[in-house]
Each structure stands twice: as structure tokens, then as C-alpha cells.
Amino acid sequence: MNTKVISAVGHVALRVRDVEAAVEHATTTMGLRLSGVHGARHYLTEGEPHHSLQYVQADHDAVDHIGLEASSAAALDEIRDRLARRGIPLLRDEPINDCFRDGLAFVAPGGFVIEVYTGMPMDQPAFSPVGVRPSRFGHVNFGVAEPAPLIEVLTEVLDFRISDAFRGGAFLRCNFEHHGIGALVGPGVLQHHAWKVESIADLGRLGDLLDGRGESLLAGPVRHGMGRNIAAYIQGPANMMIEYYCDMQLIHDDENYVPGTWDEAGHKWFTRWAPQLPDPETRKLGMVPAPLGDRVA
Numbered sequence: 001m002n003t004k005v006i007s008a009v010g011h012v013a014l015r016v017r018d019v020e021a022a023v024e025h026a027t028t029t030m031g032l033r034l035s036g037v038h039g040a041r042h043y044l045t046e047g048e049p050h051h052s053l054q055y056v057q058a059d060h061d062a063v064d065h066i067g068l069e070a071s072s073a074a075a076l077d078e079i080r081d082r083l084a085r086r087g088i089p090l091l092r093d094e095p096i097n098d099c100f101r102d103g104l105a106f107v108a109p110g111g112f113v114i115e116v117y118t119g120m121p122m123d124q125p126a127f128s129p130v131g132v133r134p135s136r137f138g139h140v141n142f143g144v145a146e147p148a149p150l151i152e153v154l155t156e157v158l159d160f161r162i163s164d165a166f167r168g169g170a171f172l173r174c175n176f177e178h179h180g181i182g183a184l185v186g187p188g189v190l191q192h193h194a195w196k197v198e199s200i201a202d203l204g205r206l207g208d209l210l211d212g213r214g215e216s217l218l219a220g221p222v223r224h225g226m227g228r229n230i231a232a233y234i235q236g237p238a239n240m241m242i243e244y245y246c247d248m249q250l251i252h253d254d255e256n257y258v259p260g261t262w263d264e265a266g267h268k269w270f271t272r273w274a275p276q277l278p279d280p281e282t283r284k285l286g287m288v289p290a291p292l293g294d295r296v297a
Contacts, residue, residue, distance in 0.1 A: 004159040005075035009139055009180040010120060011051055011067040012193045013041075013096075014238065015058035015290055022055040022237035029209065029234070030195070030242070031133030035124050038098070046195070050099050050121040052137035053193075061238035062290035063190045065096055065105065065113035066140055068158065068174070069120060076102055076118055082157045091292070109149035110142060110188065111289040116158075132206045134195035134244060139179050141194075143186015143286060150183045163251060164226045164260040166269065171226055178227040178249040189286025192233065194243035203232040206244055210234065218282050222271035226262055233282070241285040 016022045023042050026032045032044040035051055040058065043051035056064050070076040083090065088106055091113060095103030101119025108114045144150055147169035154160040160172040160181065169184035184191070197203065203221045210216055218241060220232035229248035236242040251257050262269045267277050 003071055003075065004174065005071055005079050006068050006116070006158050006160065006174040006180075007071040008069045008175060009066070009137065010049075010069040010117070011053060011137060012140060012190075013054035013056060013064035013067070014240065014287060015056045015060065015062045015064050016238045017059060017061055018237070019055050019057040025237050026053060026055070027130060029131045031129035031131035033124070033127045033129070041097075045124050046134050046136060048122040048124050050124060051097075054097075055237070058290075060290075061287060063112060063287050064290055065115045066190075067097075067115045067117060070103075070116050070118050073102065073118055076104070076116060079116055079157065080104060086153075086157065088153070088157070107292060108153055109146070110144035110183075111292075112142065112190065113289065113292075132197070132202055132209060132244070134197050134202075136196050138177070138194040138196045138243075138245065138248075139181060141182035141184060141191040143184050143189050143191045145185070145188060147183040147185060154181060154183065161251075161254055161257075162259045163249075163257075164262060166226060166262045167264060170259075173251060176250045176252055178229070178251060187286070189288055190240070191286045192241040192243050193236075194231075194245055196248070197244050197246050199246050200230050202246065203230065203244055206232060206234065219278050220271075222276070223273050225269045225272055226260070228272075233278075235285075238287060239285055240287050241282065 026044045035045045036043045040056050042055045044053040091105040095117050096115045100117040103117030105115045162170045163173050163178045164171045171179035171182050174180045218233040229245040231245040234242050267275050
């Protein structure tokens with residue numbers, strides 16, 4: 001196919017023990033709106049999409065799945081064919097979420113479930129948020145023991161392109177934004193999920209909101225070296241870190257773009273602005289994938 005098969009990283013679904021507290025955080029800090037509840041699944045949105053975040057009531061905290069939006073019905077069929085040719089079995093040949101037109105799910109290297117879908121309903125009404133509402137869902141970062149197999153599936157099956165290499169891993173894009181997925185060396189966790197805002201002023205509002213509650217940002221605002229985005233990080237439910245960002249590098253010329261290579265020497269990979277690095281305890285945050293035999297309705 002000439003058109004890339006994935007158009008966006010569409011949503012993230014997380015299992016949490018305290019779903020009420022998780023939904024409250026999403027609606028009062030993140031500025032999202034509860035768009036529906038179906039069994040254990042609580043759907044949240046920042047705008048017109050039916051959902052960009054799911055919190056799933058469970059007896060343990062874990063990643064349920066990551067949702068990727070296929071660029072078309074033909075692209076979804078092409079992904080089915082590519083998975084079959086590589087001998088990667090489908091976990092299911094239908095969407096995890098009933099609201100989608102079509103979809104599939106498979107287990108990616110590293111143990112995380114990937115749902116690929118078409119037909120996200122864009123039917124949610126306008127609302128006045130409480131908290132700092134993002135403009136859309138942006139990206140996820142995985143920390144896995146061996147990033148290479150995950151990167152291979154992302155690039156060869158799902159048409160992601162490497163934007164920057166980082167100590168055995170990579171930041172990869174599926175559209176113009178520098179990265180939609182970070183596949184990095186780590187302990188087998190989803191390290192954070194990230195949301196785009198319009199400007200650095202929104203990051204300031206987020207910091208002020210937390211300060212008014214006697215809380216603090218975990219890190220930032222910083223100007224990352226990789227991706228060049230301005231970012232701030234907050235503590236989310238269930239040991240999960242959440243990034244708000246703006247002003248990310250856009251890559252329009254795939255043919256001539258040359259990926260950068262970074263290591264952890266110095267601080268410029270994390271921030272170009274000041275000699276600071278993430279707190280070691282902050283870098284331990286993350287959520288493991290849910291056991292495959294333990295599906296939540």
C-alpha cells in the first residue's frame with residue numbers, strides 16, 4: 001500500500017482497582033468527560049471521539065490494551081494479511097470495543113495487547129471541562145527488555161517510521177508527529193501516556209491547578225531533545241505517569257528525514273533548557289500488561 005496503514009495512536013485502556021478515583025482524576029485534573037460506561041469499562045473523551053481513555057474496573061492495576069486507528073478498511077485488511085504472513089496470531093478478529101466498525105487485536109512483542117480499529121464514533125457533545133483539557137490523545141511510551149522485536153512489528157507490519165534512536169530503543173511515528181510510540185529499554189511497563197495541548201500556557205495552567213491542591217508536577221515543563229516537544233508530567237492513577245505536551249517536531253518528508261541517535265550522556269536528550277534529569281523514583285513509574293488469560297468484559 002502507498003498509504004501508511006496506521007493514521008494515529010487513538011486510545012489507551014488501563015485496568016485499575018479504584019475506578020472511581022481514576023475517573024475523578026480524569027474528569028477533574030485532565031479535563032476529560034465520561035462518555036459512557038459499559039460493564040467494567042468507563043470511557044472518557046477530550047472532545048468529539050467516543051473515547052481516548054478507558055479505565056476498566058479490575059482487581060489489579062495493569063494495561064488492558066493500546067488502540068491504533070487504521071487509515072482505512074483496506075489498511076485494516078492489509079494488517080490482517082501482514083500478521084498472518086508473519087505467523088502472529090490474532091487475539092481476536094473483531095474490535096475489543098463494540099463501538100468500532102471493525103477491528104482486531106494481537107499481542108505485540110513485550111506482551112502488550114494492540115487493538116487496531118476503524119470507525120471511532122465522533123459523536124460526543126461539546127462540554128465545559130473541569131481541569132486542563134487536552135486537544136487530543138498523543139502517544140505512549142513502552143519500556144521493554146528487548147525493544148528490537150517490538151520495533152520490527154511496528155515498522156514492518158504497522159508502517160511506523162523511526163524518528164530517533166535511543167540506547168537500544170527508538171521513538172517512532174505513524175503520522176507527521178515525531179512520535180506516537182516510544183519503544184525503549186525498560187522493565188516491561190507502559191511508562192506513560194501523553195496528551196497534546198495547544199501551548200505552554202496550558203502546561204502552566206496544569207502546574208497552577210496542582211499547586212492549588214497542594215500537589216506538584218513530577219517534572220517539567222521541559223523542552224525535550226528527542227521530539228523537541230515542550231512537556232510536563234503528572235502522577236496518574238495506579239502508578240502511571242501522564243504527559244501533557246505541545247510544540248512537537250513535525251516530520252513531513254519521510255524519504256529524506258534522517259533519524260537522530262541519542263544516548264543518556266548529559267541532559268539534552270531530556271531537556272535542552274537546563275541541566276536536569278527525571279527523578280529516579282519518577283522513572284520507576286509504569287504499568288505492566290494484563291495477563292492474557294484474564295480478560296475483562
